[in-house]
Amino acid sequence: MRRSAPNDESDESCAESRVQPDSKGRNTSVSLTLLLFFAVFPLLQSRLLWAVLASVALGLTCASVRWRAQANMHLGALTCLLLGTLSLFGSMKFWPLAPILAGATYLVIAKRAAVFGGLPPWFGRGRLDRSIWLLIGASVLISSTALVLWFVLLEPDYSDMLRTLFPKLPAALLFAGVVVFAMMNAALEEFMYRGVAMGALDATLGAGTVPVLLQAAVFGIVHIGGFPRGAVGVALATIYGLMMGVLRRRSAGMLAPWIAHVCTDVSIGLLLLSRL
DSSP states (O other): OOOOOHHHHHHHHHHHHHHHHHHHHHHHHHHHHHHHHHHHHHHHOOHHHHHHHHHHHHHHHHHHHHHTOHHHHHHHHHHHHHHHHHHHHOSSTTTTHHHHHHHHHHHHHHHHOGGGTSSOTTOSOOOOOHHHHHHHHHHHHHHHHHHHHHHHHHOOOOHHHHHHHOOSOOHHHHHHHHHHHHHHHHHHHIIIIIIIIHHHHHHHHOSSHHHHHHHHHHHHHHGGGSSSOHHHHHHHHHHHHHHHHHHHHHHTSSHHHHHHHHHHHHHHHHHHHTTO
């Protein structure tokens, strides 16, 4: 096996620098397209449209494999699986079952398929020092206060959610269900938005402010029909997505935003229980 001469290494570096701008632009376009799919899927509510977007996401994932763009492979695989699962269900009434199945399948593929390079670097605990705990406490206080004010002042109609989520059970069981659902929902949303989506944006755009802003905007749009909902709900969820993005960035892991998100979701559950 011959060794490369210094001039060979220089030629390779020059060639790499010539293709790098095109490659970066291409990968950025793919990331933003897949992120757009993440934003619009709750607005479509159509099995056919979900299937079409899943097919496009699959094509972008295959292209990313060919280009060896691992971050987009991860984002594309999860997007394709989520949209495909929603298409099979034909409705979001079974949420969060669809993202649970999609996320579990994605983790198996990412861990076992060599081309994905294993689980992404963001998939870790991160640090939980005093400054991070203060950020967690501040985010929970701010978000819970905003939710209570919104809920009391605007008096939104959540009768549909109450009928779906809260069967006629003793209060202790309902509270336990709220906690379990909060832990599961927080894990899913942090995994999807501060994990896979933000990780792909960090890889293509750089780990700066823009990825935090973009994932927060998508997170806000997704909540147009959730809790909180409507235009005000989108604004509140976007601000919350920003806080969770900053928390994920500062802690360098997923545990801190998950803890904060669980506490906020428990607050939401208690607000809904107060209307029973």
